[in-house]
Amino acid sequence: MIETPYLLFLGDAPDGLAAKVAQGIKDWRPQYALGQYRMDGCKADLKIEDMDLAAAKAAGAKTLVIGVANRGGVISQEWKKVLIAALEEGFDLASGLHNLLRDEPDLAAVAKSCGRELHDVRVPSVQYPIANGKKRSGKRCLAVGTDCSVGKMYTALAMDKVMKERGLKSSFRATGQTGILITGDGVPLDAVVADFMAGSIEYLTPDNDDDHWDMIEGQGSLFHVSYSGVTMALVHGGQPDALVLCHEPTRTHMRGLPDYDLPTLETLRDTALPLAKVANPACQVVGVSINTAGMGEDEALSYLEKVEKQMGLPTADPFRQGAERLADALDAI
């Protein structure tokens, strides 16, 4: 559990895209994004207050979150100056970088002497149980995709936002590093040992109020041969009541696998639903989320209409249109 609110470290980001983790936090949890810390030459800007460490501390920030990718796979000395000063100032550090903060001797030593935490969200900090498959109270929605990186996290976050705006009980449950930094908690599923994958998702989505929804962030795809085992653990460990099918229509092959075609939405439905029913016989496919970023407005709207007819399910692009209709679909369950 990462303490909030955050000071978002953008470092010397060469452009806005490099700071997409920080952007995600600002977009989805603006209440956590107290301020941004930019070094000389930083080209990213979240349009929130620039703060130095002392100002952020005075404003109540607890954790400096590295919201930017590092160049060349190293944590530079320029960054370290700031990170060490932050530890000395009383901040915890949180990072989703491949290089772990804890593996840097200087950061580890200063954190220890200052009594601060280093959160490396790419590695599990919990000894997860083996899944027991027992029926849990509360409701769960899982986004499953025709491919990796088609908008599953965005869909779950957008549906969670609508539910909360309506005063309904909802929790976004993060299963990847960006999601974990956004919410301050979650399971880095791709780094969990095989035997404990499904158990980690049971742990993440425990018994809850009958009218509470967990919006579980999906990972991979049942049709992506590199990561399908991870997706399978979500389908069974998540015990979903509702599935949302996610798709990106301009993709010409599976991500990183040039010889693999994407499945159709019908094939995804007919594969994922029977598997989900093993863990939850009441599971239903409730809607379709399309990432139409690669289309113009007219093309996108007509594509969405076509899919809605074809699948007989509420279909929306939550980025273009919001997730209201997808959230509506949960009411029926």
Place this chain on the structure above:
Amino acid sequence: MIETPYLLFLGDAPDGLAAKVAQGIKDWRPQYALGQYRMDGCKADLKIEDMDLAAAKAAGAKTLVIGVANRGGVISQEWKKVLIAALEEGFDLASGLHNLLRDEPDLAAVAKSCGRELHDVRVPSVQYPIANGKKRSGKRCLAVGTDCSVGKMYTALAMDKVMKERGLKSSFRATGQTGILITGDGVPLDAVVADFMAGSIEYLTPDNDDDHWDMIEGQGSLFHVSYSGVTMALVHGGQPDALVLCHEPTRTHMRGLPDYDLPTLETLRDTALPLAKVANPACQVVGVSINTAGMGEDEALSYLEKVEKQMGLPTADPFRQGAERLADALDAI
């Protein structure tokens, strides 16, 4: 890679069942089972030569394999006396115990000073790649089960044995600790980090001669919610040309999951085959392997006949009848 042949350590096994790893090595790789080492009070007996360390060394044994479960989850001082003497005598040690040999300071220190290896086969010793899904040469057969522990390893080993007896090219590919100790090599799949599961199976079953078969040991079941992700990684990483369906007909519920029914063989076929075709569109279901240990001879034979008719596939219990007919079924591919 564990050096063979072995001296099999049975310790103070309270009965034959406790030494089932050693029994498996003796049954499937008798040429590796040079002798057995039994302590006072040992109740297991593999009916091979009893040897002390010096005799085994003189006979050419390279590795002392712990072929017995330990009691109470600790490696006792009595065992350690033998293990340390073995290291000093020039043996490597190999173990599938949950307690790792390397975590015992005395064993680790002696192994280091003697220049010997400690093989803890429960933990991966390789940094596996992420799966790339590329088509590999050679052929692969995967055993998939309606449940865990229904005879998948036995089926793959028995088919491999028949293939070798026929002079055909075949390799049993181990994915669990017992299989790894039997063959001296393999992937401890349940201990691999999620992102690398499918890649570890690609690594285990690389390009090979066009007429070579990998007989891949299955793990878990697509219908077992605790481990289905592991099975999925085998289905996609293994890229099988042939699936053998494995079933234990007296099971009343999924192993360890009292609320879960077993799927039918038809459901297993109709679930596993389309998923396997994602990675290998030519994949076929070639046969059914039934573990009839819980049935009398007449009941077993009539059950096998019934399943053969029902599924329209060669059906056999490889323990009761041998795996000839299952191996025959691979000829058709």
